[in-house]
Amino acid sequence: MLRRHPLLIPFWAMAVGLCLADRRAIAVPFSLLAAVFCCLLLSCLIKNTIVYLLCTVAFFFTLGLHALGPYTNPAIPASDIRNFAARTPAIVEGVIDSRPTATSRGSSFVLRAEGVFREGGTVPACGRLMISLDGGDVTLARGDRVRCAARIALPHRLGLPGEFDYARYLAYQEVAATGRVATPDGIILIRAAAEDSLLRRMDLIARRLGDFIRIAVPDRERSSVLIALLIGDQKGIPDDLNDAYTRAGVNHILSISGFHVGIIAWFMVMATLFLATRSEFLALRLDLRRTALLIALPAMLAYLFLSGAAPATSRSVIMLAAFVLALHAERESDPLNALLLAAFLLVVLTPPSLFDLSFQLSFLALWGIVIAAPPIMERLRGVTRGWQRNLVQFVVVSCAASCATMVPVLFYFGQASLNGIISNFLIVPILGYGAVLTGSSALPFVYLFPPAARVLLWCAAQLTALSNWLVALFARLPLFSFHGISRLDMACFICFMVLVTFLHRSRRTFALCALPPLVAVAAHLNTPAAADGRLHITMLSVGQGESLLIRSPNGETMLVDGGGYLYDNGRDFGRQTLGPALWKLGVRRIDRLVLTHSHPDHIGGMPFIVRTFPVREFWEPVQGGVGDQYEQLQAVLGERRVPRRRLAAGDAFVFGDGIELTVLSPPRGALPWRPSDDEMGMNDESLVFRLRFRSFSMLFTGDAGFPAEERMLADKDNFASTVLKAGHHGSRYSTSEMLLDKVSPSVALISAGRGNSFGLPARQTLDRLARRGIHAWRTDRDGTIELTSDGEGWSVKAPYGTE
Incomplete structure (x- = not known):
């Protein structure tokens, strides 16, 4: 087996080393790698296969441990762009270091910083900065020197279970920090690139082709899909359309992979043969089939750079190049060896590509096809012929790819679509053989004869429109969901x-x-049961928002607030952040959904939760709420026929598992909210309640400030609680001295976003807690906080961290 697949051990040994280095942040010095390499060289002199294999495994395993060091533990000089991170924008000058790509909300590119402007002059800077531009596109290319005013921020994890590690994702692209620019006018071109590199020329060609497609096909949905198919830029596809392709199980067709490259290579070979066979001179003097195969190689490489050299495309080009060279040399080709060669080269040249989702899914899909399709088709030899055999082979390949990627898709997304087995029959021929072939044929005519390019693109656009319509139908079919993949x-x-x-x-x-x-x-x-006889309270780290999950001893769930973005940015907080965290925590239903007040940072994720999770009952303050998000939530609650209850001071509930809940605010006579009412007043009318489980208790204060605290304390209720949820994210205008005297908590929980512009939690509040010896757990510092009590004792931990 090892002789047949010589790259098997090196690839998997390095892959294991990379995974271990990624999970445990292990850094191996170069001296150790050199020592292991010397051992490998010495093992070549020993006539013992086992020793050689062990040394090979040790070297590539150590190489995997060492390879991620420059990405995860880079040297940070004093001029590094990270050191200029601040709440206020900074004027940065640098050189564009990546192809600017359009997104659904603007565009983005990587800037290699060279200087930061301050009052005293220009300060040298270094490092790569991911610039996001809102509301527009830029007519810039790689190598251009630009200047922009951007707020520099350091990417970090929120500390949620199962969250996407954006900081690691950027680190593997050697990006040190992020910056946001409001409008295209905020970016000033200092001078264009002095030299036209190959990558810059490809960027300019891709931009011209993309602009031509947008003009020739004005409809955004059609043009964005065509651009993804032909140039590899998927970021411009509208979110709802991209989601429809995912739900239909054919999202893979939008990513340039071996299928697209193979079609283009086949077309090049066929076109070359057609033209060459018309010449008697060439037919007599050349082996046309070998020559046509070799001509396809530079075409594939050009297409690789034109499409941005994504891992899936690189893997495809390497594999196809291996097959072409093997056929040209009249050597037997092994698909599995070609796959291992492509994966090994990519991992050695760019180690972080192992963790790229497109690399993983394309590698596994092709792996499944290679191991499943040949033996099945061999068994069916003689049973099916002609078009029947082709149809069966198409089904087998589609099923093999879907099954091979099912587990990783469920791991990353929590849901997978089996619809692709059916939808591939229609979408792949329409887009793959139709739109890709027609559209790629149009690209040369953009330069040679634009009217012909417009005609071909119009034909491709009609095929794309048909595909989008079919995808919308298939997207309505149910998905297979399972969020427990570990x-x-x-x-x-x-x-x-x-x-x-x-x-x-x-x-x-x-x-x-x-x-x-x-x-x-x-x-x-062997997974522990949700109902373990203990009370679990989880303060989710949702940035500058708030959301707490309460799981009772008998397994019932209560979600208090749903986090959210302070300002509308077009993203769904529930889908992006809150929902995945709840799924990873094993939540499958919400028995009681509680809204303390209708501010965006408390209500933002709730509409998605109601649409996605079974909700038994909805609680809110007696005065209700206001705002667009509140109206949206009310509409979704009505659609789902969720019972609603409005609470006021004096309401009390006793649940069957020994949990008692007492409402302390707002007062029963509070009037319904109007859009013109003061926002701070809404904070003081937040829903405040005390939860008790035997001798353990916790006070939930929402965003209540000093006025609400004084009003509640005047009622002389029993406020003593083991744990206090600090009001208004730790604002200095909440959690007063008087409240702390009455509550006398042992621990305080504070929900706040790291580096927020409000300076929360306030130093005054933290000092008040510290003077009483009350330990403050904070989501901005600790991440998600988990509190557990059996009714007598209790414990607090932060298992997910923020680093």
């Missing part, structure tokens, strides 16, 4: 794939192949 499941899945691929098929090996799935199933069966 890293252990992923490891078991990879082990299963390896065993199925490389073990000889027999009864013994069949039992061995069944072992990884059995381990995964056993792990899920």
